Amino acid sequence: MQMGENAASKNCHNNHHLHNHHQVFDISIDVLPQNGSKCFDDDGRLKRTGTLWTASAHIITAVIGSGVLSLAWAVAQLGWVAGPAVMFLFSLVTYYTSSLLTDCYRTGDPDTGKRNYTYMDAVESILGGVKVKLCGFIQYLGLFGIAIGYTIASSISMMAIKRSNCFHQSGGQNPCHLSSNPYMIMFGITEILLSQIPDFDQLWWLSIVAAVMSFTYSSIGLGLGIGKVAVNGTFKGSLTGISIGTVTETEKIWRSFQALGAIAFAYSYSVILIEIQDTVKSPPAESKTMKKAARISIVVTTTFYMLCGCMGYAAFGDLAPGNLLTGFGFYNPYWLIDIANAAIVIHLVGAYQVFCQPLFAFIEKWANQKWPKSYFITKEFNIAVPGLGLYKLNLFRLVWRTIFVILTTVISMLLPFFNDVVGILGALGFWPLTVYFPVEMYIVQRKIPKWSTRWICLQMLSMACLVISLVAVAGSLAGVVLDLKAYKPFKTSY
Numbered sequence: 001m002q003m004g005e006n007a008a009s010k011n012c013h014n015n016h017h018l019h020n021h022h023q024v025f026d027i028s029i030d031v032l033p034q035n036g037s038k039c040f041d042d043d044g045r046l047k048r049t050g051t052l053w054t055a056s057a058h059i060i061t062a063v064i065g066s067g068v069l070s071l072a073w074a075v076a077q078l079g080w081v082a083g084p085a086v087m088f089l090f091s092l093v094t095y096y097t098s099s100l101l102t103d104c105y106r107t108g109d110p111d112t113g114k115r116n117y118t119y120m121d122a123v124e125s126i127l128g129g130v131k132v133k134l135c136g137f138i139q140y141l142g143l144f145g146i147a148i149g150y151t152i153a154s155s156i157s158m159m160a161i162k163r164s165n166c167f168h169q170s171g172g173q174n175p176c177h178l179s180s181n182p183y184m185i186m187f188g189i190t191e192i193l194l195s196q197i198p199d200f201d202q203l204w205w206l207s208i209v210a211a212v213m214s215f216t217y218s219s220i221g222l223g224l225g226i227g228k229v230a231v232n233g234t235f236k237g238s239l240t241g242i243s244i245g246t247v248t249e250t251e252k253i254w255r256s257f258q259a260l261g262a263i264a265f266a267y268s269y270s271v272i273l274i275e276i277q278d279t280v281k282s283p284p285a286e287s288k289t290m291k292k293a294a295r296i297s298i299v300v301t302t303t304f305y306m307l308c309g310c311m312g313y314a315a316f317g318d319l320a321p322g323n324l325l326t327g328f329g330f331y332n333p334y335w336l337i338d339i340a341n342a343a344i345v346i347h348l349v350g351a352y353q354v355f356c357q358p359l360f361a362f363i364e365k366w367a368n369q370k371w372p373k374s375y376f377i378t379k380e381f382n383i384a385v386p387g388l389g390l391y392k393l394n395l396f397r398l399v400w401r402t403i404f405v406i407l408t409t410v411i412s413m414l415l416p417f418f419n420d421v422v423g424i425l426g427a428l429g430f431w432p433l434t435v436y437f438p439v440e441m442y443i444v445q446r447k448i449p450k451w452s453t454r455w456i457c458l459q460m461l462s463m464a465c466l467v468i469s470l471v472a473v474a475g476s477l478a479g480v481v482l483d484l485k486a487y488k489p490f491k492t493s494y
Contacts, residue, residue: 041282043115050279052289052296058276059269059297061211064304065351066153066344067266068218069323070422071305072225072312074259076320077252079241083313084306087263091302093465094267095294097435100442101270102290105277107445111285119274119433126441135437136362139271142429143359144408147352149421151191151412153323154348155183157341160326164334164341180416187349188409194353195360195401198392206350213347218308220340221324225311236317246318251482257475258423260468265426266305270434322419360401367396417483423476431469435462 041047075083106113107125116122123135159178166176229235244252273290280286312324325340367377377396385391415421439462442448448455 042112048279048281050276050281052292055276055280055290055293056296056300057211058207058279059273059293060300061207061214062269062272062276063267063297063301064214064218066150066348067262067268067422067426068214068305068308069153069221069325069344070262070419071266071309072316072320072324073322073419074262075241075309075313076237076316076318077241077255077259080237080239080313082241082256083259084310086260087302087305087309090263090267091298091305093461094270094434095298096461097438098270098273098294098298099291101273101438102277102287102294104438104441104445105274105286105290110287111282115278116274117278119271119437122274122441123437126444127437131437131440135432138429138432140359140362142268142271142425142433143355145421145425145428146355147404147408148412148415149418149425150348150352150355151184151187151408152180152416152418152421154187154345155180155412155416156323156326156418157344157348158183158186160341161338164337168334181413184409184412184416187345188405190349191352191356191409192402192405194349195356195405196398198397199357206354210347210350210354213343216343217325217340217347218304220336220343222304222308222311224336225308225315225324228315229311232315235314237313238317242318254475254478254482257471258419258479259475261423261425261427261430261472261476262419263426264430264434264469264472265422267301268426268429268434270438271429356404360397360404363400364397367400415480417480420476420479420483423479424473427469427472427476430472431462431466435465 037047039047071087075087077083078086101122103110104116104122104126106115107122108114114125116125119139120132120136124132159180162178163176166174170176242252242255247255273294276293277286277290280289282289308324313320325337325344371377374396377394379395381393383391383393439458443455443458448458
């Protein structure tokens with residue numbers, strides 16, 4: 001069966017080349033109508049082959065990332081009642097708005113309308129105007145922020161490995177303070193090399209590796225949490241969260257707000273939803289498959305989040321660390337924590353590229369359009385790499401991507417506060433990308449009349465989420481301000 005499929009797809013690929021070749025002379029070989037074609041979809045691209053399961057897997061890998069690590073901390077700020085409740089609410093909102101978003105994959109008719117390949121395309125074809133620029137700005141700023149967040153997170157994990165080994169060797173005598181800078185620089189150098197590989201983010205094995213790694217470290221965190229609860233013999237924590245006394249009253253308020261941002265960050269995947277939908281085959285209509293996929297993946301991730309967040313809180317109570325695996329809550333078995341931290345680093349090295357490559361491509365495309373004659377920007381040099389074939393070197397790509405990585409690394413060294421950065425990112429991206437644009441597009445797409453009940457409900461949802469976002473941004477900024485008081489630039493040690 002597999003062989004047959006491969007042969008068929010090879011055949012399609014060959015036909016596709018012919019097809020392209022002849023389009024120059026405007027002769028179409030495919031006499032069959034496009035939608036009746038064996039090889040092509042209605043937009044002339046090769047047949048999409050994604051199914052309910054591949055789409056769910058893509059969503060789950062996109063969602064379960066480093067956001068999982070700060071959940072125990074977030075639950076600790078909110079307590080046993082509000083913590084799980086807030087997580088549940090976020091999952092409902094995300095599910096609802098992502099099902100609105102699935103209806104925006106095709107403009108107009110849900111079965112035959114024009115396809116939008118990316119989130120930006122959808123905003124452009126349905127809303128248009130200044131909103132497109134706004135959406136692009138927020139989306140790319142978010143990607144830039146994620147690059148910083150990932151740099152910080154992976155340096156913290158590398159240090160945790162170093163520290164847990166040092167701690168183990170000294171028998172717990174040496175506090176092992178380390179500076180985070182060398183680790184951030186190491187991460188940066190790795191990313192500079194990887195970012196020179198064009199289309200690195202489309203390597204098929206990358207998302208499999210990412211999936212395996214994220215499940216590895218999340219499960220280890222979960223397992224250690226359960227183990228610690230078993231050792232303690234009780235569930236720690238209180239109904240209302242961290243107690244006044246451990247923190248001041250105002251701090252508690254700010255931290256609760258920041259926790260909202262951390263939870264929002266853990267759920268932020270709507271940006272890539274349309275791109276995942278673009279891999280799904282039809283019939284049935286893509287939006288039907290995607291709605292099911294969203295349901296499956298949100299149930300899986302929410303269950304997983306609840307377990308990780310609640311078990312972490314149950315294990316540590318008020319002292320739940322900002323980053324579950326590195327908060328040094330677990331000294332033994334130290335090799336297991338090392339495996340988990342190594343998995344985080346491997347995952348983040350790849351995830352960094354998955355999030356940055358679209359940004360790289362966007363800037364390069366823009367530069368090519370603006371200065372089409374520039375030698376620096378457009379000229380490609382072929383360099384033979386032994387064992388790997390030809391590498392196309394482009395000066396602008398080399399310089400711009402390197403500068404970008406250096407910039408994210410320097411900012412990470414200046415502001416190495418994982419929780420605050422995660423909170424800000426989650427909150428900034430949450431409302432516009434997960435709520436506002438999907439709701440607006442849905443209203444236009446379904447022609448919902450102003451001031452009708454449906455319209456008012458959608459707007460109320462949007463307003464409520466805006467308030468949550470603003471509050472979370474404020475909480476995270478307050479967190480940064482508090483951290484900056486006890487802080488010297490580039491001198492951060494843990």
